[in-house]
Amino acid sequence: MKLVFCGTPLFAVPSLKAVLAAGHEVALVLTQPDKPAGRGMALRPSSVKQFALEQGLAVAQPDKLRNNVEIESQLREIAPDAICVVAYGKLIPTWMLELPRFGNINVHGSLLPKYRGAAPIQWAVANGEAETGVTTMLLNEGLDTGDMLLERRLAIPTTATSAELFPQLSEVGASALVETLAGLEAGTIQRQKQDDSEATLAPQLTREDGNANPAERNALCIFNRWRGFQPWPGAYTMLRGKRFILKELSLVSEVKVSAGTLEVRDGKLLMGTSDGSALELLEVQLEGKPAMPGGQFARDFQVKSGERVG
Template sequence: MSRPLRIAFMGSPDFSVPALRALHGAGHHIVAVYTQPPKPAGRGQRETPCPVHRAALELGLPVRTPARVRKDEAEHAAFRALDLDVAVVAAYGLILPKAMLDAPRRGCLNIHASLLPRWRGAGPIQAAILAGDSETGITIMRMEEGLDTGPMLLRESVPIGPRMTTPELHDALAAIGGPLVLRALAENPEPVPQPEEGVTYAPKLSKPDGRIDWWQDAAALDRRIRAMNPWPGCFFQAGEEVIRVLAAEPAPGEGLPGTVLDGAPTIACGAGAIRLLRLQRAGRAAMPAADFLRGFPMPAGTVLAPTPA
């Protein structure tokens, strides 16, 4: 490796941790780790640091947790004072202003979880599964003020298997982000502008995105269940209860959408049917469908009501 670089790492969730560890393990001088501030979590609502914060403390790295940075000139000055060669950003969660983007000598590099320009935005992993894409990947991008619009340095693709869930794809992408950004830092490749065609956006998810619409075709509903796992999770109404679907698969069958076709249970969709494999009632443990049905029968012929948003 050439001389160690002065780096600020900016990230928050589990996705970002392998990249932080890779940069540290490669011998770079990480002068600051920026993360989201600790948030209340668990039954006691205790202030809990995010995964990157915990990893940084384990590695003995200095941590900064500003609640906002866009208009905080003191934060901008503190960032400039770090005298950075580069900042590496991976799912940080805050938008960086121009004053911070321009501060490091080599700019700010983003580890983005898609093959840009496809799936700019906050939810690229889920969006790729939801759309039925056959592959996605990691793009190392030099950041600018637009939303994921900056020029690309390196890309690496990952196939999306036919039964792949968001956690599985998340882990596959997280594993290649660190090595790829190390290559970008070592090789310093010429930035390539993103093509203007093929741009798609992946908005931030919210709870209504997990609502099951039985009028969708079975293949689309299967993708939704795999994409929305674990957040926001897919759910449907059965009587007075909201039931979460943790796993399912397309199955033979047809009927009025929302009708229980057999004791598996298999539910008719807008086209085809879907077999529910793992379910959960509110406040109860998740369990295989066969065990779930012993305590919550759903006999054939039952028509499930439309799920409220």
């Protein structure tokens, strides 16, 4: 097929690599404009742009797609058979949805209709799901509401973080995309409508999502949210009027600690949660200070059992 590929972060690179390896022609790659990053805030190209240029592909980085006459003219001239959309980060306008004969095919990191939205992998882990996966779907004007094409499932280990799942799911998605394109061309894929009554949302993460709130959440809930919100926004609470970052956690069985308090026990730093269950704080960082093991922090900062957090 002749394709246009839309993608931005590292998650999308395996999909672009896979369609090229499968022999498809990628006539144009659309990706987000370069963004300032690092201490010097120098402009940094997206992972997809870097890979595309290495492959000698044409790249465009429009600020907007809606009412973009130049991009619309360029895509109409290309006349792609399909447009592949993988973590692009922009809404696809109607003219673009209607352009290719096989539609706009999206690789979405969840088992739809669960976890529609910007952060499906993170929220699946944060909510303690035992399974996630990838769904290829035809985009429409709704938020991840289009017809499903293929689904691939992946178990979530009980200690896995979303950061660990991203590369696995990106490879699963790449394989599913290639299979989806082949099935569409052969006419062997059956479109399946989503059951909107089973839909859940996975909104864009905010810094506040990282607030552990140990007085109101139990240990398992906090642990799952910490796993899900890696590498950002992670998990934190407040200690002595400063942000107290919980960099590494583990669940502690059969140990009770008062909700919203710290306890030092056998050289370990524990945090009590809403139901009295506890987390061991393996690595922590007080705002403005270096990160360190929890036990060392308890000694260096003279933490007393019963000191409150939150």
